[in-house]
Amino acid sequence: MSVAEPKTESVEIERKFLLRALPDLAPLKAGDVAQGYLTSATDSVEMRVRRKGCGADAAHFMTLKSDGSLSRKEIEVPISAAQFNSFWPATKGRRVEKTRYVGTLSDGLRFELDIFHGGLDGLKLVEVEFASVEAASRFVAPDWFGEDVTGNKGYKNKSLAVNGLP
Amino acid sequence: MSVAEPKTESVEIERKFLLRALPDLAPLKAGDVAQGYLTSATDSVEMRVRRKGCGADAAHFMTLKSDGSLSRKEIEVPISAAQFNSFWPATKGRRVEKTRYVGTLSDGLRFELDIFHGGLDGLKLVEVEFASVEAASRFVAPDWFGEDVTGNKGYKNKSLAVNGLP
Numbered sequence: 001m002s003v004a005e006p007k008t009e010s011v012e013i014e015r016k017f018l019l020r021a022l023p024d025l026a027p028l029k030a031g032d033v034a035q036g037y038l039t040s041a042t043d044s045v046e047m048r049v050r051r052k053g054c055g056a057d058a059a060h061f062m063t064l065k066s067d068g069s070l071s072r073k074e075i076e077v078p079i080s081a082a083q084f085n086s087f088w089p090a091t092k093g094r095r096v097e098k099t100r101y102v103g104t105l106s107d108g109l110r111f112e113l114d115i116f117h118g119g120l121d122g123l124k125l126v127e128v129e130f131a132s133v134e135a136a137s138r139f140v141a142p143d144w145f146g147e148d149v150t151g152n153k154g155y156k157n158k159s160l161a162v163n164g165l166p
Numbered sequence: 167m168s169v170a171e172p173k174t175e176s177v178e179i180e181r182k183f184l185l186r187a188l189p190d191l192a193p194l195k196a197g198d199v200a201q202g203y204l205t206s207a208t209d210s211v212e213m214r215v216r217r218k219g220c221g222a223d224a225a226h227f228m229t230l231k232s233d234g235s236l237s238r239k240e241i242e243v244p245i246s247a248a249q250f251n252s253f254w255p256a257t258k259g260r261r262v263e264k265t266r267y268v269g270t271l272s273d274g275l276r277f278e279l280d281i282f283h284g285g286l287d288g289l290k291l292v293e294v295e296f297a298s299v300e301a302a303s304r305f306v307a308p309d310w311f312g313e314d315v316t317g318n319k320g321y322k323n324k325s326l327a328v329n330g331l332p
Contacts, residue, residue, distance in 0.1 A: 038230055043209040045256075064204055064256055077252045079245075086243045090211075090230055 036091025202257025
């Protein structure tokens with residue numbers, strides 16, 4: 001969810017950036033994320049399966065997003081590894097695989113740094129979430145942040161999954 | 167799957183009829199079926215959730231159908247009652263609820279008689295499956311069968327769910 005496109009239901013106010021340089025990854029909490037879409041970009045609903053973590057510690061989810069005229073519904077349901085594995089092959093060509101690093105900036109703001117793999121290998125994005133639009137506007141990015149791509153739909157997960165790199 | 171529309175992957179050869187009269191239901195095996203669609207009729211894939219049976223004996227499934235250019239893929243995955251209940255509200259307006267009675271005709275052919283509920287209350291359909299197109303063609307329906315609606319897409323479950331009675 002970007003600042004440029006506020007949605008009535010969401011409380012997430014985020015800004016998204018490319019990277020100029022990698023920060024020190026060692027102190028960050030890291031986790032693998034694999035997500036794939038069962039629906040096409042033009043379908044009326046979005047069905048996604050996602051694996052967070054790896055091996056026996058992995059958690060799996062299925063998410064349905066639908067755009068109502070008045071509200072955007074999202075239903076996220078935990079699924080088993082077996083269920084995930086059954087549906088995963090049907091996401092071929094519509095996947096995002098990345099390692100997510102979570103850390104804190106010097107001003108206390110939490111950031112999520114995604115390093116992509118597979119077809120998106122080489123892409124790195126960092127997101128910062130804010131408590132208010134005002135806080136998002138006055139944010140001064142650290143020098144390891146690159147171009148601000150907050151309003152660029154090509155960097156949304158779904159677009160990356162379907163269309164590849166912008 | 168109707169005789170009129172053979173699909174390469176399917177081996178189901180069925181004919182579907184309205185009912186002229188109800189047969190004796192007492193000797194038939196009965197079970198409730200509730201199914202609903204998470205996707206719209208025009209979406210590129212079909213996602214369905216289904217509950218068979220009721221109470222603690224109910225079984226729940228999620229099915230993904232996709233139309234490839236060469237083959238039609240179908241993935242059916244058992245889901246829990248909790249998972250079914252999470253997704254079921256999102257099928258509102260796209261549901262079929264029915265009691266299915268299974269029995270055998272005097273010539274040994276198995277039939278499935280569906281008595282619909284909810285918005286389709288009053289509809290009754292019977293399906294017979296055949297081993298070959300020839301067997302389907304020479305089938306003589308019992309006198310309690312009504313109009314043959316095999317080729318009528320309006321009587322497919324998905325159409326009934328989305329469009330209601332034809």
